[in-house]
Amino acid sequence: xxxxxxxIGAAAVVYAVSILYAAIGEIFSxxxxxxxxxxxxxxxxxxxxxxxxxxHTNSLALAMLAVICTGAILGLVFAFLTVTLxxxxxxxxxxFLIFGSGLSGFIGKxxxxxxxxxxxxxxxxxxxxxxxxxxxxxxxxxxxxxxMYIIIPLSIFYIYKTRPGLILRxxxxxxxxxxxxxxxxxxxxxAYVIFGCAMIAISGACITLSYTNFxxxxxxxxxxxxxxxxxxFSRWNPGFAALGALLFGGISILGINxxxxxxxxxxxxxxxxxxxxxxxxxxxxxxxFRKQHTAEPAALCQKYDREGR
Amino acid sequence: MEKKQTVPLYKKILNPIICVLLGLAFSAIxxxxxxxxxxxxxxxxxxxxxxxxxxxxxxxxxxxxLMFCGLSVALAFRMKLNNIGAEGQFAIGAVxxxxxALYGPSLPxxxxxxxxxxxCALGGGLWAAIAAALKAYWKINExxxxxxxxxxxxxxxxxxxxxxxxxxKQTTAITPLIPDSMYLPGLGGTSSALILAVVIALLLQFxxxxxxxxxxxxxxxDSSQSATYAGIxxxxxxxxxxxxxxxxxxxxxxxxxxxxxxxxxAQLPGGAGYTGIVVxxxxxxxxxxxxxxxxxxxxxxxxxxxxxxxxxPSQIATMIQGTIMIFVIAGEFLNHYKISFYREDGMEVPxx
Numbered sequence: 001x002x003x004x005x006x007x008i009g010a011a012a013v014v015y016a017v018s019i020l021y022a023a024i025g026e027i028f029s030x031x032x033x034x035x036x037x038x039x040x041x042x043x044x045x046x047x048x049x050x051x052x053x054x055x056h057t058n059s060l061a062l063a064m065l066a067v068i069c070t071g072a073i074l075g076l077v078f079a080f081l082t083v084t085l086x087x088x089x090x091x092x093x094x095x096f097l098i099f100g101s102g103l104s105g106f107i108g109k110x111x112x113x114x115x116x117x118x119x120x121x122x123x124x125x126x127x128x129x130x131x132x133x134x135x136x137x138x139x140x141x142x143x144x145x146x147x148m149y150i151i152i153p154l155s156i157f158y159i160y161k162t163r164p165g166l167i168l169r170x171x172x173x174x175x176x177x178x179x180x181x182x183x184x185x186x187x188x189x190x191a192y193v194i195f196g197c198a199m200i201a202i203s204g205a206c207i208t209l210s211y212t213n214f215x216x217x218x219x220x221x222x223x224x225x226x227x228x229x230x231x232x233f234s235r236w237n238p239g240f241a242a243l244g245a246l247l248f249g250g251i252s253i254l255g256i257n258x259x260x261x262x263x264x265x266x267x268x269x270x271x272x273x274x275x276x277x278x279x280x281x282x283x284x285x286x287x288x289f290r291k292q293h294t295a296e297p298a299a300l301c302q303k304y305d306r307e308g309r
Numbered sequence: 310m311e312k313k314q315t316v317p318l319y320k321k322i323l324n325p326i327i328c329v330l331l332g333l334a335f336s337a338i339x340x341x342x343x344x345x346x347x348x349x350x351x352x353x354x355x356x357x358x359x360x361x362x363x364x365x366x367x368x369x370x371x372x373x374x375l376m377f378c379g380l381s382v383a384l385a386f387r388m389k390l391n392n393i394g395a396e397g398q399f400a401i402g403a404v405x406x407x408x409x410a411l412y413g414p415s416l417p418x419x420x421x422x423x424x425x426x427x428x429c430a431l432g433g434g435l436w437a438a439i440a441a442a443l444k445a446y447w448k449i450n451e452x453x454x455x456x457x458x459x460x461x462x463x464x465x466x467x468x469x470x471x472x473x474x475x476x477x478k479q480t481t482a483i484t485p486l487i488p489d490s491m492y493l494p495g496l497g498g499t500s501s502a503l504i505l506a507v508v509i510a511l512l513l514q515f516x517x518x519x520x521x522x523x524x525x526x527x528x529x530x531d532s533s534q535s536a537t538y539a540g541i542x543x544x545x546x547x548x549x550x551x552x553x554x555x556x557x558x559x560x561x562x563x564x565x566x567x568x569x570x571x572x573x574x575a576q577l578p579g580g581a582g583y584t585g586i587v588v589x590x591x592x593x594x595x596x597x598x599x600x601x602x603x604x605x606x607x608x609x610x611x612x613x614x615x616x617x618x619x620x621x622p623s624q625i626a627t628m629i630q631g632t633i634m635i636f637v638i639a640g641e642f643l644n645h646y647k648i649s650f651y652r653e654d655g656m657e658v659p660x661x
Contacts, residue, residue, distance in 0.1 A: 037452065041631075081635070085642040090391050090452065092638055094586050099631025105624030106339060217624065222460050229453045268468035275457040275464075282454065287447035 002133070008253050009137035015249035016242070017141075017148045018206035022227035023234070023241045024155055025199025031159065031236055032192035033172040033299040034082050037093020039200050040224030041100020042074050046201025048108040051208040051215040055111050058118050063209060064202070071201025074100070075194035083189045086303040105217040112216055119213040120144055144202075144210050155238040168192065172297025175304045185304060203227065222275065229278045233285045235295035244281070251277045320644065325591060328640035332633035339628065340621070350616050350625075357615035358608035365608075366498030370569055372607025373499075374399070374578070376506040377561035378585025379592065379599040380513060381433075385554040387517060387594050388526045392551060394440060394455025395558040396582025397462030398433035402559020403566055404466055405432030407573035410487040410566065411474065418490045425491060426563055433559020434552040436462060441551030445544040451551075459582065470575040482575035493568040500568035509557070510596040517596070526550065558582065580627070584610070587634045606630065 022039050029036050036042075049070040053063040078096060081087045120142035129139040159165040167188070170178050175185045207223070208215050226248055234241035255270035337347035358368045378395040385392035406429035416424060436458060443449040470482035477485075494501045517523035526546060529536040533543050561581060566573055588606055592598035609630065613623040 077635070081638055085639060087638045087641060091590060092635075094393065094583075094590075095631060095634040095638055098583060098587060098627060099635055102624050102627025102629070102631045103339065106622050106628045107343065109622035109624065222457075225453060225456050229450075229457075232450065232453075266468050266472055268464040268471075272461050272464050275460040279454055279457045283443065283447065283449055287449060289447055 004257070006133060006136045008250070008257055009133070010140065011253045012246060012249035013137060013141060013145060014206075014211060015253060016245035017145045018203055018211055019223050019227040019230060019248065020148055020152075020203075020242060020245045021144075021206060022200040022203035022224060023230040023245060024151065024238050025196035025203070026228060026231045027159075027234070027236050027238055027241060028155075028168070028192050028199070029196030030231060030300055031168050031172045031297055032189050032196075033175060033297055033302065033304065034079070034189055034193050034196075035089045035093065035301045036078060036096075036193065036196060036200070037090055037228070038074075038078065038096025038100060039093075039203075039228050040220055040222070041097040041104075042071060042197055042200045043100075043204035043207070043220045043224045043227075044104035044218065045070050045074060045100045046204030047208040047220065048104040048204075048215055049201070050205035051116070052108065052111060054116050054118050054209060055114070058116075060118060060120065060209065064205065067201045067205040068198045071198035072194050074201070075197025076190070078197060079190040079193040083186055083193070083304075086305060089301050101218055108215050108217065113214060115214045117213075120210040142210050144206050152238055152242050159238070169297075172299050175299055179306065189304075200224070200227075226274060226278050229282050232296070233281050235285070236297065237295075247281075248274055248277060321593075324640050324644055325593075325637055328636040329591075329633050331640075332636040333629065335632045335636065336625070336629045340625070343621070345619065345621055350619070350621055353615050353619070354609070354612035358612040362498060364611065368608035368611045369499045369503060369604060370607070371611045372603040372605075373502050373506060373564045373568060374561040374581040375584055375588055375603040375606055376510070376600055377557050377564060378578075378581045379588035379603050380506075380510060380596055381554045381557035381561070382585045382589035383592065383594040383596060383599055384513060384517075384557065385550055386589060387530060388546065388550045389530045390444070390547065390550055390554070391452040392437065392440070392455050392554050393452060393586060394437060394458050394555070394582070395561070395585045396578045396580070397455070397459035398436045398555040398558035399561045399565075399578040399582050400459075400462040400466045401436040401562075402429040402431075402433035402556075403562030403573055403577050404462075404469060405429060406559075406563050407474075407484065407487070407566055410491045411484060411573070415488060415490065421488075421490050422493065422567065425567065426560070429559045429563035429566075430556035431559070433562065434556035437551045437555025437558070438548065441548045444551070445547040463576065463578070466573075466577060467575045470573060474573065476572075484573045486572050487566065491567055492571060493564070500564070502564040502568040505560075505564070507600060509560070510600050513596040522549070558585075561585075584627075584630060587630045590634060591637055 022043060026036060026039060046067045050063045050067040053066040054060065057063070074096065078092060081092045082089050122140050122142050123146075125139040125146075129135040131139070159168060167178065167183060171185065171188055171192070179185045203223075204220065207220060212219075230241050230244050230248065233244045252274040255273040259267055259270050333351065337351075340347040340350055356364075358364045378399065381395045381398070382392065406425045409425050409428050410421075413424070415421065437455070440451050440454045440458065443454055444451045467482065470484060474484040476483055496503060517526065525536065525541045528539065528541060529543055529546055536543055562577065565577060570577075584606055588599055588602045592602045610626045613626050616625065617623050
């Protein structure tokens, strides 16, 4: 029983991290007022670019560099469309979703299904991994997971305790006020969208370089959308996003495990669990029956046009 | 940079065409990187799907579900409802209609088809109604809900086709053929569903342009607050538009099952719901243009088969769709703004 809990817990952490990079990237992007609906496509591009680099060079460092560059380039284009050209953000996101899934399938076709020897391997952290249960769940993971342990507190600190963080929050609430104060709204939005896309691409890399060691078309299977709904679920707070990601991770891993113990129910119904859970979580956290003030950035999805009135 | 008040018609038509060409040029870069000659690839694609009757029929058949999905998305987006659940509504429509075709009582020829038509529309409409209710009463983001419902619907279809509905002695997830009386009559090399699509597009065009309901939809799109102030029930329209949109997507299932495949199978929509978004956007949400653009995209998908023999991955179609859409979005900007240069003394440089 203990072994089962540990294996479920550890797998849930890996799952959580693979959506958390994207969720935190999206939190930054949305806090800056730009909603990026193309997560799934950008994740796929990150996943395929990382995998192709590892396949050809056997170097994880180069792969991560390629992933971040891919994300940044896509972010630049997305920012150009949404910030400079002020296009509809939903439609842009859809375009990126379709473009990303098409292009990733196209360039990754030749390496589909081939496994690489190089991937992020688990490292045990001295001392900490000896803590019963928790040690095995949290401290016998790979580098991408440990990086996330640092990113979560850092991003919370950045958003809520620093001056740039304050500006970031204002960027999504009232960009006109910032502009009046002499802060370059457009440049900052570009920066945060690019950062967000790079993070989303890393999320994709988690899937091909850590979760598995192969590439398959459309292998993110809706994880990008789960990350997207996690943002609203977490009330735009990376800390809550981490808890939410663990919850989603737990539900989907539990689904896979229940399949073994309760084979009477067809597998497809277990696979529905994370999607159904996402809808339920979305209803609970963003439904207008809640009395609480919504945490949604007021300027989210709004065009910012200096000449507009 | 200033906003244009009106856009001349020729520009409205010319701009998307230029953007499509730019999108193709951009895709060519990736085709070259993969080691193919883009001109040969494009030439082969066009000649395969448009320049001979066999290919053209194939393109139109491929376009039929896209037409309905495109109409579904166009209607929803007309009211700024981001219904991206056409894929799932397609699947549920096909499930409900397919259930009747496979297990329902057999009715004389036209009645069976009519019942199935209604059931497919009902299935898609009901599936969309859930998202509509969540949006109308609790203001839940419809984008995420409809998308999650896509995955759930596709998994359910998967379950049926691998499980209770699976044809005997089959290894792939397909059901037995539906009875002959349920086949849509053919029309030349294609299916009479084409007429159905055009009629529905005309009706939709009429509804949106010439009726009070259509006008109210456009008021809600521009500002739901002023609509409420003017006494329009926004909630009611969320339901109407969502259910109609879902029903149209469900009809894509009707067409695909009765007109093309004559059976239900796993992954039946095959991405048509998402391509429908591109189709709708490219046609500026105009129902009649949707039909034409859908044929173009049906051809694009059909032509994959021609270049796959050369070793070009079939994902080329999705990639081209994505690039075209990005360029069209960028081109939209030029439609609404004109860039003008100002001299130092503040005088506007006259346009050449």
